[in-house]
Amino acid sequence: MYANKSGRLVLGLLSRKTTAAARSASSWTAVCKQRALWRRERACLETQRHVVTCHSRALSSSQTTVDPDEVRRFQLLAGKWWDERGEFAALHAMNDLRVPFIRDNLLNVHGARHPGKPLGGLRVLDVGCGGGLLTEPLGRLGAKVLGIDPVGDSIGTARLHSSRDPDLRDRVCYRACTLEELSAQREGGEEEEEEEEEQGAGQYDAIVASEVVEHLADLETFASCCNHVLKTNGSLFITTINKSNLSYALGIVVAEQLLRIVPSGTHDWEKFISPVELERLLESNGFSVQSVQGMLYNPASGAWSWTNSTAINYALHAVKVSNYPDAEESAAHPEDRS
Amino acid sequence: MHKLTRATTLALKGLGRCFVAEQRVSSAMKLPSRGLVCAGHGDESSKNEVYDIIISGGGMVGSAMACSLGMDPNLVGKKILLLEAGNKKVMDKVPDTYSTRVSSISPGSATLLSGVGAWEHITKMRCKPYKRMQVWDACSDVLITFDKEDLQDEMAYIVENDIVVAALTKQLDSLSDNVQVKYRSKVVKYAWPKPHQAANSIPWVKVTLASGESVETKLLIGADGPNSMVRQELGIPTVKWDYDQSAVVAVLHLTEPTENNVAWQRFLPTGPIAMLPLSDTESSLVWSTSHQLAEELLDMDEESFVDAINSAFWSNENQSELIETAGSMFRSALSAIMPSAGSPRQLPPSVAGITPKSRVMFPLGIGHASEYIRHRVALIGDAAHRVHPLAGQGANLGFGDVACLTHLLSQAAFDGKDLGAIQHLLEYETERQRHNLPMMAAIDLMKHLYSTNAAPVVLLRTFGLQATNMVPALKEQIVAFASK
Numbered sequence: 003m004y005a006n007k008s009g010r011l012v013l014g015l016l017s018r019k020t021t022a023a024a025r026s027a028s029s030w031t032a033v034c035k036q037r038a039l040w041r042r043e044r045a046c047l048e049t050q051r052h053v054v055t056c057h058s059r060a061l062s063s064s065q066t067t068v069d070p071d072e073v074r075r076f077q078l079l080a081g082k083w084w085d086e087r088g089e090f091a092a093l094h095a096m097n098d099l100r101v102p103f104i105r106d107n108l109l110n111v112h113g114a115r116h117p118g119k120p121l122g123g124l125r126v127l128d129v130g131c132g133g134g135l136l137t138e139p140l141g142r143l144g145a146k147v148l149g150i151d152p153v154g155d156s157i158g159t160a161r162l163h164s165s166r167d168p169d170l171r172d173r174v175c176y177r178a179c180t181l182e183e184l185s186a187q188r189e190g191g192e193e194e195e196e197e198e199e200e201q202g203a204g205q206y207d208a209i210v211a212s213e214v215v216e217h218l219a220d221l222e223t224f225a226s227c228c229n230h231v232l233k234t235n236g237s238l239f240i241t242t243i244n245k246s247n248l249s250y251a252l253g254i255v256v257a258e259q260l261l262r263i264v265p266s267g268t269h270d271w272e273k274f275i276s277p278v279e280l281e282r283l284l285e286s287n288g289f290s291v292q293s294v295q296g297m298l299y300n301p302a303s304g305a306w307s308w309t310n311s312t313a314i315n316y317a318l319h320a321v322k323v324s325n326y327p328d329a330e331e332s333a334a335h336p337e338d339r340s
Numbered sequence: 341m342h343k344l345t346r347a348t349t350l351a352l353k354g355l356g357r358c359f360v361a362e363q364r365v366s367s368a369m370k371l372p373s374r375g376l377v378c379a380g381h382g383d384e385s386s387k388n389e390v391y392d393i394i395i396s397g398g399g400m401v402g403s404a405m406a407c408s409l410g411m412d413p414n415l416v417g418k419k420i421l422l423l424e425a426g427n428k429k430v431m432d433k434v435p436d437t438y439s440t441r442v443s444s445i446s447p448g449s450a451t452l453l454s455g456v457g458a459w460e461h462i463t464k465m466r467c468k469p470y471k472r473m474q475v476w477d478a479c480s481d482v483l484i485t486f487d488k489e490d491l492q493d494e495m496a497y498i499v500e501n502d503i504v505v506a507a508l509t510k511q512l513d514s515l516s517d518n519v520q521v522k523y524r525s526k527v528v529k530y531a532w533p534k535p536h537q538a539a540n541s542i543p544w545v546k547v548t549l550a551s552g553e554s555v556e557t558k559l560l561i562g563a564d565g566p567n568s569m570v571r572q573e574l575g576i577p578t579v580k581w582d583y584d585q586s587a588v589v590a591v592l593h594l595t596e597p598t599e600n601n602v603a604w605q606r607f608l609p610t611g612p613i614a615m616l617p618l619s620d621t622e623s624s625l626v627w628s629t630s631h632q633l634a635e636e637l638l639d640m641d642e643e644s645f646v647d648a649i650n651s652a653f654w655s656n657e658n659q660s661e662l663i664e665t666a667g668s669m670f671r672s673a674l675s676a677i678m679p680s681a682g683s684p685r686q687l688p689p690s691v692a693g694i695t696p697k698s699r700v701m702f703p704l705g706i707g708h709a710s711e712y713i714r715h716r717v718a719l720i721g722d723a724a725h726r727v728h729p730l731a732g733q734g735a736n737l738g739f740g741d742v743a744c745l746t747h748l749l750s751q752a753a754f755d756g757k758d759l760g761a762i763q764h765l766l767e768y769e770t771e772r773q774r775h776n777l778p779m780m781a782a783i784d785l786m787k788h789l790y791s792t793n794a795a796p797v798v799l800l801r802t803f804g805l806q807a808t809n810m811v812p813a814l815k816e817q818i819v820a821f822a823s824k
Contacts, residue, residue, distance in 0.1 A: 086762065097755070098755070099757075105755075117413055117417075118414060118415060118416030120411065120754070139755065139757060142757070142758075166544075167390075167558075169392075289424065
């Protein structure tokens with residue numbers, strides 16, 4: 003019901019990689035499991051990232067530099083990600099709510115610039131972009147979007163899908179890294195801003211983190227990194243799940259255990275966060291929350307709708323009002339935090 | 341009689357299609373393997389130009405679609421292409437003689453055309469509004485008239501098809517930034533993509549022209565007429581059959597000039613004959629009749645042809661005593677219940693002659709595609725549905741498709757969606773099938789109801805027509821439905 007792209011793929015990758023580290027992870031408790039996975043992904047990706055960054059310097063139509071086996075694997079995954087009626091149907095359907103939410107709030111702040119391209123001239127960062135389901139619509143609306151995700155396969159899939167569209171090729175970029183890495187790199191990259199402008203070393207008008215914060219171990223770091231890479235008055239858009247009895251009943255018990263719509267263990271109720279808590283967290287990191295709106299999924303029709311109650315899913319829009327003072331320090335030591 | 345049941349199964353099938361969404365993927369997967377055949381040429385396809393929307397067919401409906409998309413503010417910057425196999429229809433000066441093919445443009449369609457800026461050109465060239473329609477039966481005395489209250493507003497407009505196309509072409513010329521038009525480009529092959537990018541599938545619809553050039557598009561709109569190549573290549577099952585009727589069209593010269601703002605239609609047992617006003621002195625004839633009689637009419641000399649028309653409108657030979665008595669009984673019974681009787685009977689103008697060499701005939705049939713859409717494809721106009729001209733709705737259904745699809749594509753673009761995505765195409769199909777199917781069923785029913793002079797059927801339709809004529813609310817509903 004509440005599709006979890008990164009969590010599920012991480013679990014999927016876990017079954018594929020038979021490293022010793024992965025085997026030992028099975029002996030950890032469920033709560034620590036996610037954190038360990040993130041750490042391992044980061045460790046594995048350190049080596050991958052060098053290769054990936056080189057590719058990302060070229061335009062994202064990097065098919066010529068990708069191994070044909072890899073391409074086949076991405077295409078298989080693309081079949082899952084991009085099937086509007088498949089596993090991620092709920093995420094595709096959520097675009098009907100989240101794209102207008104982002105678009106209209108940005109239009110309020112920036113005004114309509116170009117006819118036919120409501121987000122023209124804006125730079126957007128999509129954190130936890132997965133296969134690019136939300137990144138592409140934002141690109142089509144005229145924004146220059148960078149999608150990041152620690153899972154290399156998702157990035158490969160996303161790149162392949164967007165490379166075929168001449169409209170998106172120039173506007174949408176992907177990079178397999180985490181937000182902390184991007185934020186850290188930005189410090190060193192300020193001189194190279196012209197070269198690297200598509201690669202995340204610059205500053206962003208908006209950050210989108212949709213269905214991501216419920217999988218993060220360390221929200222403080224997340225919030226301070228967001229603050230770091232955003233321009234002042236830049237927007238932060240989050241969609242996530244509330245921590246309430248109702249979300250436990252529907253999101254964990256019904257979705258995972260009874261109906262098995264979501265694989266068991268995907269969501270950790272402890273990681274859900276209520277809008278009040280999230281607001282508090284963001285305000286202490288230099289943001290001002292502008293609006294919170296509840297979302298409701300109807301499994302019968304497969305459609306989302308806005309609702310007054312934020313009991314289960316909700317969307318939040320916050321604006322950066324000030325630089326968070328300790329931004330540089332915390333960004334430099336992301337590993338110590340967990 | 342079995343054709344009536346076919347009409348209902350047609351309706352049920354079509355409506356059922358609306359609700360069976362799951363079959364979409366599986367039916368799309370059963371597409372001919374052209375996708376696989378063309379798939380190998382991955383490198384080649386990346387060199388073709390990729391358009392956002394290609395419209396195949398530059399008739400009234402296809403050109404209106406192109407104008408409508410080109411003028412939409414949310415679609416600014418999208419690449420749109422219109423492919424027309426014929427020549428460009430330019431009309432610098434309106435010809436003195438009227439052309440034989442005309443259409444009745446409803447107020448809804450006129451709104452669409454004025455929205456795209458073509459209606460101005462049409463009114464400057466030539467069009468004839470009419471305020472009333474009189475429909476009566478040859479087998480009885482009964483009639484029904486439709487008009488707007490107090491005859492203030494027009495009911496609809498009669499416009500020559502050539503004028504509509506020329507006006508739209510002129511408008512397209514002014515939209516050349518957004519919309520590209522290729523004339524004399526016949527399509528020889530279509531290649532279809534798989535629903536989601538599976539291995540070895542081309543990502544977009546690939547269109548190959550007779551010139552050897554290939555173009556690709558994210559959404560293909562098929563507006564290529566009743567024998568649509570797009571529909572056939574997709575293998576969309578179509579419910580269709582030919583009526584045993586052909587329509588004879590001609591331009592008539594009236595005996596004397598008259599205000600001529602009434603459309604006349606009389607149902608003969610062989611088929612309806614209609615006279616549509618073109619000007620104060622000329623009218624257009626649309627006579628649907630059996631193939632044999634149609635050929636005879638075409639072979640006749642002018643004088644006999646004119647006599648045949650006048651007698652068709654004026655003679656009473658089909659009426660029997662029984663029907664006449666029954667008719668007057670019904671009328672008195674109904675006027676007891678509803679004293680305010682319908683509008684007074686008017687007499688149609690008589691015909692003196694025809695424009696030489698203006699007689700043409702064409703066969704009639706009905707057709708309905710069970711699916712209007714597939715992955716990255718939508719059908720509009722006659723490619724999706726074809727009707728009998730007796731209700732003057734063929735072009736209007738097409739313009740209705742244009743308005744609906746433009747609105748949905750505009751919204752999709754504003755939401756950043758892929759224009760060829762199935763979600764909004766399904767909405768288009770559902771909305772239009774819900775409107776078109778009842779209309780088509782009604783027209784088909786009318787055609788069959790009036791094709792006989794068997795007494796029970798005549799009595800039934802006599803009573804029905806009289807009753808309808810006396811209920812203004814019902815007539816208003818009918819007019820409103822037909823005016824969309």
